Ligand SMILES: [Zn+2]
């Protein structure tokens with residue numbers, strides 16, 4: 001993998017970059033649609049590519065490990081072939097899901113034992129086997145196994161948790177560097193910077209990770225309930241410590257406004273379930289603001305879902321039609337809203353790239369934030 | 377509307393025809409995907425056209441009348457514009473749903489009062505206003521309002537019901553012929569032949585309808601629980617009575633085998649929820665037989681869903697992947713299965729057309745029936 005920093009904004013930390021992988025090139029800043037269990041929920045792969053215009057998607061290690069399972073994925077020749085997606089894939093480490101979804105967790109310094117939330121079967125994740133699992137899944141970008149403390153953790157807990165995450169990082173790295181990719185294309189490994197809402201811990205985490213000078217870095221444990229300002233502060237704390245010639249990926253974030261604020265603070269990569277999850281509930285993100293398409297006010301609004309949209313859905317179907325689909329509980333409603341929202345997120349990061357190139361990012365960002373948070 | 381009978385088979389009653397409407401030409405025999413409430417469930421309109429290769433879809437008057445309602449449909453300029461579908465649409469009369477879904481039905485000779493199954497609101501369908509409703513929906517092909525007796529009705533009940541349906545037919549026809557289309561394209565009216573499982577009543581119904589010599593005829597009240605052989609017998613009873621230069625539409629039928637058997641008995645048009653409903657439950661129809669994609673045997677079968685399929689879905693995704701989507705309860709599973717099944721139904725009628733043209737329909741049909749009913 002190769003990252004090229006093409007430009008850094010003069011007025012803020014925003015960066016324009018390019019990430020090259022064996023499955024294709026990713027222009028940054030980028031948003032990665034979440035494909036939890038080998039599918040971006042409700043959207044055909046062809047549409048993820050041609051309508052959403054995604055350049056990379058994310059898979060969840062915990063979910064894929066449980067279903068379809070590594071035996072199936074290996075026999076298929078990896079996740080790309082299994083799900084018929086030939087562009088880059090990043091997998092998370094499973095840490096977040098183990099600590100939020102799995103049952104009967106037993107955490108020790110070796111790793112984390114847990115029971116599947118699906119069938120109660122017993123499993124063990126360690127910093128080493130989580131690398132092996134992601135190698136077998138066939139991710140282009142692999143994440144370190146991290147302990148994810150709850151957003152409400154006190155300093156002592158968070159400090160202890162960070163110690164574990166840092167030990168695990170060393171073990172994961174060592175294991176990654178002594179093993180080979182499985183399917184003939186290269187894989188890369190990103191450390192994750194944790195540290196909860198404590199600047200000292202975030203600094204320690206960033207320094208501990210930066211010293212390995214890996215091909216990219218993730219910032220985890222944010223957007224888990226803390227105020228937005230605290231999230232932005234944590235990014236500001238770690239940003240100067242992370243190598244500037246390496247991409248930074250802010251995990252699980254967030255609203256369109258969150259993404260622009262984080263880009264302004266030097267973040268290059270994002271993922272979030274919000275465009276699909278909120279879309280399935282009838283919430284549409286647009287450049288003029290947020291639409292609850294179920295509202296009565298759209299009942300006979302026959303204007304396109306998004307007249308400025310660049311995909312088939314936005315300009316073909318009306319707000320009134322999309323509202324009708326939601327009111328009548330028709331599957332097509334969530335499908336169309338998911339395509340719209342994902343396409344909007346990809347439009348937003350593409351627009352951010354253009355504004356960074358032009359040198360007008362900061363004023364554009366400030367103007368957009370006001371619109372993006374308006375309820376229409 | 378214009379129907380041209382291009383060829384009649386020498387060995388059976390199968391017919392090859394062409395139906396011209398203001399929204400385009402339909403080659404018969406044809407299968408019409410069901411778009412209950414202005415959407416073919418789970419399938420984008422573009423995919424109904426380009427992947428499924430539908431030539432006409434069906435809308436349900438009862439559902440569309442309740443949601444989105446006639447005010448919205450009229451303001452939109454009709455259902456075609458509302459749902460962004462520019463090819464032909466046929467609507468049923470609402471009779472079947474009123475007698476199966478609606479609450480507090482009060483039937484009299486004037487029509488049928490009922491309460492919405494959605495919100496309990498009170499409504500009245502008459503032979504006249506059901507024509508007005510379908511004119512407002514903007515259907516290319518409009519159905520007569522009929523009383524649908526239960527499949528278990530005795531002769532006396534069925535005879536009385538047919539009397540009502542025949543009175544309603546005269547009233548509906550009169551009203552249709554004295555009113556105009558609303559949106560600048562022509563609309564046509566099909567009588568429905570009822571009569572339950574009683575040959576004498578079916579004959580009476582067919583004669584009563586045939587005498588009006590309309591542009592097409594529907595055969596209703598079949599595939600409602602009676603044995604398949606009885607259904608075929610009822611078709612055989614009415615077929616010689618219906619004008620041979622008019623298309624015959626067998627409502628709500630059926631399995632792929634049912635469709636081929638009905639084509640052999642002179643039917644030209646079909647609709648059924650089976651390809652989408654069964655698809656949503658993981659049942660796939662293929663030219664080799666029926667697949668329950670949830671079965672363990674497909675777990676690591678990486679062959680395409682349908683290697684002979686002519687759509688994006690069939691050849692892009694594997695059986696193992698589709699099985700995984702169903703096992704993991706992912707929306708994409710029902711979406712892909714619906715596209716596959718609909719596309720298969722359209723392939724089947726297209727193939728039937730080719731075989732009729734070649735003069736090899738009957739032997740092909742007999743060979744296919746065996747395969748179509750095999751469980752793989
Ligand atoms: Zn998120």
Ligand SMILES: [Zn+2]
Nearest residue numbers: 628629648649
């Ligand atoms: Zn049916």
